[in-house]
Amino acid sequence: MKKEFAVIGLGRFGGSICRELSREGMEVLALDLDEDKVNEYRDIAAHAVIADSTDENVLRELGIRNIDHVIVAIGDNIQASMLTTLMLKELGIKTITVKAQNDYHEKILSKIGADHVVHPERDMGKRIAHNIISNNILDYIELSDDHSVVEVKAGSKMSGRTLVDLDIRAEYGCNVVAIKRKKEVIVSPMATEEIHESDILIVIGADKDISRFEKNLVVED
Template sequence: MKKDFVVIGLGRFGGSICQELTKLGMNVLAMDKNEDLVDDFSNIVTHAVVGDSTDETVLKSLGIRNFDHVIVAIGNDIQASILTTLMLKELGVKKVTTKALNDYHEKVLRKIGADQVVHPERDMGKRLAHNLVSSNVLDYLELSDEHSIVEISANEVISGHAIGQLDIRARYGINIVAIKRHSNIIISPQADEVIQEGDVLIVIGSDTDINRFEVKMLQS
């Protein structure tokens, strides 16, 4: 089902979102104060407009409340980010996702009604750090400040062993919720499931327990 998106701020983050949403077949309106950036995206997105998102008149003229989702990807101007988010919610936009620059910024965004707040630089930093610590960590998704889901490539230490034999839940406090094996996905694998070389384990748990598992099991 096609949805209508607005992306405000066409820096690297906002620009990347525009490109991916367009590839997925969505209708995308891209907006920025910088005319050169808008020109760059005019042939990529459905519509590209030059405008100041902190001007309520501009937002109303776009019929902003009729869009399914607005992404505020403004770079380093925290004041503009906050004001834009506030006005979008006051104008009745159903869903607003805003990029936060720091934890304080996130707290303010949540208080004024942002539906989702993202930290692209922080999250990418966490993913990279985990990948640097262990090449077996393929992806890292933060669920909260203390819990995450991680994709881990099975190495020689754990492959060839049944899940119950490794006793990962009791020893490390994490759960294997699925196993990717070639083109198949095994959901909620049983204790007698033998981990094979090349399997990708999808595990969930606290960051502390996951880190302990990475160090003890994946680097042994």
């Protein structure tokens, strides 16, 4: 089933995650107090709503409890960020990712139940978006505007199959440049190399090709 996400706070960071998740075909509920920001995302997210995330009744009415993963990307209002996180935890949200303003903010967020705390100055929205689509996507590094390197953990869809079987280059236009297997690193692996579950593949390609590769071979059903 397709995962559902909510992004609370549509500034540069939250907006970046919202755009990337939506581009990847995810169902996204976008929330912000600013009407202009919400209007900007009406044609991008599945749902864009003007809402106060510190109001528990509002969160309940929006059906936030049915969301798989909520990203709290509130800007400078640390109090609102913490209160929203606390309410989401009490509402039983399975996974909560929160943007931290500083190390002190991060410590408090971790104590009140945030599952993942990120610093926008250290973590690009695109990298985080790919990571939260699947735990098997470990890292995502932009090389240019349209080419990237992705680090993925092999799951059941790739386990026991060779690179020839998977035909990644012909099928998806991507290249597996290395495989990490425990302490071993296989550089420029042979086409006959069999993939083991939990192998880490370093894959390079155009963003559109990597996106197809992730959806078909990396993201588990």
